[in-house]
Amino acid sequence: MKDIFKILEDDARTSPQQIATMTGKTSEEVIRLIEQAERERVILKYKAIINWDKVERERVWALIQVQVTPEKNVGFDAIAQRISSFPLARSVYLVSGTHDLHVLASAKNEHEIADFISQKLAPLDGVKGTVTNFVLKRYKEDGEVLEGIEEVKRQPMVL
Secondary structure (H helix, E strand, C coil): CHHHHHHHHHCCCCCHHHHHHHHCCCHHHHHHHHHHHHHCCCCCCCCCCCCHHHHCCCCEEEEEEEEECCECCCECHHHHHHHHCCCCEEEEEECCCCCCEEEEEEECCHHHHHHHHHHHHCCCCCEEEEEEEECCCCCEECCEECCCCCCCCCCCCCC
């Protein structure tokens, strides 16, 4: 099944017939395995990666580092689930380091991000502090280069 998942992860538009050809399985077997994976929530969603800069849709992204106090018997899971319930929180990760959670947030403008942090995120029980970094430019998203990356034009160092 992993081979099917990898094909779908690379291009969710790949048809069951194409997957069958690529894996040596029958189309019916591929369809059955995909439907089973969807029911079991192994496949959660099919996603298109959009370069919004190309369609002139203004979007602001922020990486928010969150320090929290883990809750008795549930650790970080309960607060992470609460944060995940907010629509502006696109991704939430438990991480090692100086902060406990990293939240990728997206909104129309910086004010929406600021309101999210000050009115929704920071007041949550267990949140001890936040550090916010605004994304200035996205180069790669989910493994896809969004634009041709400019070559660095430096003079070679002579030693």
